[in-house]
Amino acid sequence: MNAIADYRTFPLISPLASAASFAGGVSVTWADGRISPFHNLWLRDNCPCGDCVYEVTREQVFLVADVPEDIQVQAVTIGDDGRLVVQWDDGHASAYHPGWLRAHAYDAQSLAEREAARPHKHRWMQGLSLPVYDHGAVMQDDDTLLEWLLAVRDVGLTQLHGVPTEPGALIPLAKRISFIRESNFGVLFDVRSKADADSNAYTAFNLPLHTDLPTRELQPGLQFLHCLVNDATGGNSTFVDGFAIAEALRIEAPAAYRLLCETPVEFRNKDRHSDYRCTAPVIPLDSSGEVREIRLANFLRAPFQMDAQRMPDYYLAYRRFIQMTREPRFCFTRRLEAGQLWCFDNRRVLHARDAFDPASGDRHFQGCYVDRDELLSRILVLQR
Amino acid sequence: MNAIADYRTFPLISPLASAASFAGGVSVTWADGRISPFHNLWLRDNCPCGDCVYEVTREQVFLVADVPEDIQVQAVTIGDDGRLVVQWDDGHASAYHPGWLRAHAYDAQSLAEREAARPHKHRWMQGLSLPVYDHGAVMQDDDTLLEWLLAVRDVGLTQLHGVPTEPGALIPLAKRISFIRESNFGVLFDVRSKADADSNAYTAFNLPLHTDLPTRELQPGLQFLHCLVNDATGGNSTFVDGFAIAEALRIEAPAAYRLLCETPVEFRNKDRHSDYRCTAPVIPLDSSGEVREIRLANFLRAPFQMDAQRMPDYYLAYRRFIQMTREPRFCFTRRLEAGQLWCFDNRRVLHARDAFDPASGDRHFQGCYVDRDELLSRILVLQR
Numbered sequence: 001m002n003a004i005a006d007y008r009t010f011p012l013i014s015p016l017a018s019a020a021s022f023a024g025g026v027s028v029t030w031a032d033g034r035i036s037p038f039h040n041l042w043l044r045d046n047c048p049c050g051d052c053v054y055e056v057t058r059e060q061v062f063l064v065a066d067v068p069e070d071i072q073v074q075a076v077t078i079g080d081d082g083r084l085v086v087q088w089d090d091g092h093a094s095a096y097h098p099g100w101l102r103a104h105a106y107d108a109q110s111l112a113e114r115e116a117a118r119p120h121k122h123r124w125m126q127g128l129s130l131p132v133y134d135h136g137a138v139m140q141d142d143d144t145l146l147e148w149l150l151a152v153r154d155v156g157l158t159q160l161h162g163v164p165t166e167p168g169a170l171i172p173l174a175k176r177i178s179f180i181r182e183s184n185f186g187v188l189f190d191v192r193s194k195a196d197a198d199s200n201a202y203t204a205f206n207l208p209l210h211t212d213l214p215t216r217e218l219q220p221g222l223q224f225l226h227c228l229v230n231d232a233t234g235g236n237s238t239f240v241d242g243f244a245i246a247e248a249l250r251i252e253a254p255a256a257y258r259l260l261c262e263t264p265v266e267f268r269n270k271d272r273h274s275d276y277r278c279t280a281p282v283i284p285l286d287s288s289g290e291v292r293e294i295r296l297a298n299f300l301r302a303p304f305q306m307d308a309q310r311m312p313d314y315y316l317a318y319r320r321f322i323q324m325t326r327e328p329r330f331c332f333t334r335r336l337e338a339g340q341l342w343c344f345d346n347r348r349v350l351h352a353r354d355a356f357d358p359a360s361g362d363r364h365f366q367g368c369y370v371d372r373d374e375l376l377s378r379i380l381v382l383q384r
Numbered sequence: 385m386n387a388i389a390d391y392r393t394f395p396l397i398s399p400l401a402s403a404a405s406f407a408g409g410v411s412v413t414w415a416d417g418r419i420s421p422f423h424n425l426w427l428r429d430n431c432p433c434g435d436c437v438y439e440v441t442r443e444q445v446f447l448v449a450d451v452p453e454d455i456q457v458q459a460v461t462i463g464d465d466g467r468l469v470v471q472w473d474d475g476h477a478s479a480y481h482p483g484w485l486r487a488h489a490y491d492a493q494s495l496a497e498r499e500a501a502r503p504h505k506h507r508w509m510q511g512l513s514l515p516v517y518d519h520g521a522v523m524q525d526d527d528t529l530l531e532w533l534l535a536v537r538d539v540g541l542t543q544l545h546g547v548p549t550e551p552g553a554l555i556p557l558a559k560r561i562s563f564i565r566e567s568n569f570g571v572l573f574d575v576r577s578k579a580d581a582d583s584n585a586y587t588a589f590n591l592p593l594h595t596d597l598p599t600r601e602l603q604p605g606l607q608f609l610h611c612l613v614n615d616a617t618g619g620n621s622t623f624v625d626g627f628a629i630a631e632a633l634r635i636e637a638p639a640a641y642r643l644l645c646e647t648p649v650e651f652r653n654k655d656r657h658s659d660y661r662c663t664a665p666v667i668p669l670d671s672s673g674e675v676r677e678i679r680l681a682n683f684l685r686a687p688f689q690m691d692a693q694r695m696p697d698y699y700l701a702y703r704r705f706i707q708m709t710r711e712p713r714f715c716f717t718r719r720l721e722a723g724q725l726w727c728f729d730n731r732r733v734l735h736a737r738d739a740f741d742p743a744s745g746d747r748h749f750q751g752c753y754v755d756r757d758e759l760l761s762r763i764l765v766l767q768r
Contacts, residue, residue: 007654024696037692041699046687058654059584059683063592064699065706104687111689178658179566184761200443208447216757218602264671270391270442274562275764276757287648299443303430303488305495308421312408315425315448322449373600373660377568380659 006058008384010099015082021073028084028101036105040071043086046104047094121348122154123244128332131155135162135341138176145176146382148343149375152222156345157239157332163226165338170226170368173341178374181220183213184274191225191365193358198271200299204358209240209325209350210297212369215269215276219295219347221372226341231361238352239344240330242294246283248330249321256317261285263314266302267295277302282321293347298322325350336365347372390442392768394483399466405457412468412485420489424455427470430488431478505732506538507628512716515539519546519725522560529560530766532727533759536606540729541623541716547610549722554610554752557725562758565604567597568658575609575749577742582655584683588742593624593709593734594681596753599653599660603679603731605756610725615745622736623728624714626678630667632714633705640701645669647698650686651679661686666705677731682706709734720749731756 014032021027025039045064047053052062067090075087083095102110131151137144138160151158163169170188174180180187185199193204200207213219225237250257260283269276286292306314324330336342344351346369356363398416405411409423429448431437436446451474459471467479486494515535521528522544535542547553554572558564564571569583577588584591597603609621634641644666653660670676690698708714720726728735730753740747 006652007656007659039692039695039699041703042688042695045699054584054587054589056579057581057584057587060685061584061589061683063682063706065703069700069703104689106689106692106695108692111691114689178568182563182566184562184758195440197441200438200441200445203438203441205438205445217755268390272391273765274761275391275768276761277764278757298447299445301444304426305488305490305498307495308423308490308492311423311426311490315423315429316453319425319449319453322447371601373662374568377658377660380661381657384659 006100010097010103012082012099013102014098016078016084016098016101019076019078019084021076026073026076026084026086030102034105034107034109036102036107036110038101038105040073041067041069042106043073043094043096044071044088044092046096047092048096048100049094051092052094119154121156121243123247124155124157124241124332125244125329126331128155128157128241130332130334131158133158133160135160135164135173139173142382146379149177149379149382152343152345153375153379156241156243156349158343159334160341160343161339163339163341165228167228167366170224170341170366174224174368174370177222177370177378179370181369181371181374183216183220183369184269184276187368189367191367192363193356199269204356206355207353208298208322209238209352210299211242211294211350212297212346213269213276214280214295214297215267215278215300217278218371219293220369221345221347222343222370222375223346223351224341224343224368224370225336225351226366227336227338228364228366229338229362230336230365232356232358232363233360234354235356235363236333236335236354237342238331238333238354239342240325240332240350242296242348242350243291245321245324245330246291246294249324253317253320255313256320257283259310259314259317260321263306263310265304265306267297267300268302269300282318294350296321296350345372390484394481394487396466396483397486398482400462400468400482400485403460403462403468405460410457410460410468410470414486418489418491418493420485420491420494422485422489424457425451425453426490427457427478427480428455428472428476430480431476432480432484433478435476436478503538505540505627507631508539508541508625508716509628509713510715512539512541512625514716514718515542517542517544519544519548519557523557526766530763533561533763533766536727536729537759537763540625540627540733542727543718544725544727545723547723547725549612551612551750554608554725554750558608558752558754561606561754561762563754565753565755567600567604567753568653568660571752573751575751576747577740583653588740590739591737592682592706593622593736594683595626595678595734596681596730597653597660598664598679598681599651599662599684601662601664602755603677604753605729605731606727606754606759607730607735608725608727608752608754609720609735610750611720611722612748612750613722613746614720614749616740616742616747617744618738619740619747620717620719620738621726622715622717622738623726624709624716624734626680626732626734627675629705629708629714630675630678633708637701637704639697640704641667643694643698643701644705647690647694649688649690651681651684652686653684666702678734680705680734709736729756 014030072089194202398414456473
């Protein structure tokens with residue numbers, strides 16, 4: 001009964017004081033007075049014993065559909081080691097560590113506590129104090145790595161200095177997090193002016209504030225932009241916090257905000273070899289009504305299709321959002337120099353590039369993507 | 385005024401018969417009698433001229449936020465070549481091909497027509513007539529490739545025969561579509577029984593019907609499973625169409641269906657090096673209320689957390705769905721032999737493996753993923 005289906009440890013917040021069964025479950029009272037109900041199927045489902053969980057993978061082999069729906073508790077006690085011990089009417093027995101049990105309790109108070117402990121995004125405007133880290137420290141020291149990754153997660157815009165200016169230097173850095181997310185532009189993409197460009201990114205044009213690849217069902221989570229050479233005139237980078245703009249829009253123009261949250265529009269990325277399309281709102285919300293991400297790249301947008309009645313108002317909302325991305329109160333502008341890189345949350349922070357003059361000097365950036373899943377996994381492993 | 389921001393061609397469905405401006409837009413009447421309104425900002429936004437669209441990338445350089453909100457039409461005519469020609473009050477002029485314009489019209493009838501033309505999923509049960517293709521034909525012939533990919537998209541379960549039994553043979557096949565989606569299990573993963581398994585997939589256990597990686601925000605779209613050797617006793621593959629089961633559940637137990645659509649639950653994939661978590665419903669719906677995908681892998685599930693009130697009913701709904709995946713009416717079972725492979729829609733079709741006896745003979749499969757975006761892009765390019 002030792003296997004626990006997790007790699008984390010669960011500190012003892014409060015010991016179990018008493019436990020009693022009720023019709024359909026077990027109610028426990030903790031030493032600090034909290035009362036948590038656990039239903040029989042939940043308890044049976046989460047039995048951590050070596051017959052129910054395969055110790056090598058820590059994955060469940062028991063399936064809750066394989067016991068009777070009305071499985072009953074024959075006896076419930078608190079063991080000498082503080083565990084909750086349940087004896088089932090089919091002969092099976094389960095024991096739950098009180099630290100684990102408290103971390104998974106679903107009484108209203110426990111749920112609210114866990115909700116409140118979720119990481120919060122720090123919204124920012126033009127006065128952002130940019131988190132900057134040293135490349136060597138990030139490569140060698142796990143504490144610095146974790147600090148950087150938390151800034152990427154919560155602030156969404158970071159810079160690294162002291163990066164080697166060799167092409168490909170991004171690869172070992174990205175791998176400090178995990179594997180790189182490939183796209184049709186490659187594993188690494190070279191951002192420079194090209195005669196046969198397959199994206200406006202590969203021209204010398206200015207690029208309006210945008211997220212990369214809103215044309216994909218899952219926009220890339222993190223974007224890296226590494227400066228190898230920047231001797232050309234122009235080409236400054238501007239960033240805005242899309243979450244801050246969405247929040248300002250929600251307050252200043254609630255009807256426009258709702259239109260952008262609720263109206264799916266199509267984005268397209270097409271060249272001679274590919275034809276990507278994705279239909280989603282500019283401001284998608286999650287199931288609790290929070291802004292999940294921003295999707296916006298005007299140059300990758302298909303003609304709007306929606307009820308003709310809605311079209312004029314939608315255009316006003318769309319224009320307003322774009323105009324807000326240009327307001328100085330939101331804009332953070334810097335010139336990236338050789339040996340520096342940006343790492344930002346591509347699903348939250350919009351980025352822009354001023355036009356540059358390719359005749360005035362060389363300009364060569366390399367970029368790549370790593371998804372949010374890999375970032376969050378790496379953070380959890382570093383925090384174990 | 386020749387650049388068109390697309391690589392598709394748009395056949396002339398019906399010529400333009402007349403055009404007249406109204407307050408805020410232009411109304412066109414087609415030769416077949418349909419009437420389509422187009423608003424001024426929509427028309428200006430979609431101007432296909434070489435100043436508004438960069439011809440090399442076919443991406444927009446014009447930004448609709450850069451013209452006055454009340455931009456006016458000075459004159460609208462139908463040109464000798466059949467195009468709609470708009471003269472704007474700021475001096476710009478735009479001309480729209482009638483085939484393109486009809487394909488993007490947003491009057492109610494045009495929208496309904498386009499909605500009805502979207503590809504439909506063919507739901508299936510145990511009597512499925514399995515689409516089988518020859519590996520050599522798929523590799524060499526684009527028509528066969530397209531036929532196979534349409535079956536993957538619409539049926540969701542296909543088989544290829546005549547596949548070389550060398551390790552890595554999947555790579556050139558997957559690249560007939562696009563690049564491979566990597567995961568923490570690698571670009572290719574080897575499915576065989578391992579002593580130090582980091583997933584129950586790499587044991588000889590039976591695996592209940594599941595989707596791969598519901599622990600990621602975007603579950604992998606297509607899964608390939610390529611059989612190199614299958615000399616072991618047991619290990620048959622079973623598939624069910626998750627969309628067919630969801631539809632049956634919706635009819636047979638609507639309250640259970642709604643609980644599975646509306647209740648986010650957590651999935652977890654954890655080992656010594658990673659810790660992936662994703663919270664989403666088992667049956668996520670899209671914005672029009674259609675089933676978008678199925679997310680289910682019992683062995684990758686975290687303890688349920690939800691209002692205690694809801695827990696007992698949720699368990700009944702979850703058990704019912706799992707019990708339905710086992711009903712013979714839904715199950716399609718086959719043994720895969722060396723030189724054959726499965727390619728299926730991992731976000732729709734659940735797959736299972738019977739336990740096998742590793743002492744009875746060798747069993748070695750290789751697998752990889754390609755995302756739905758890449759599948760749909762490849763289909764659109766092949767259909768150009």
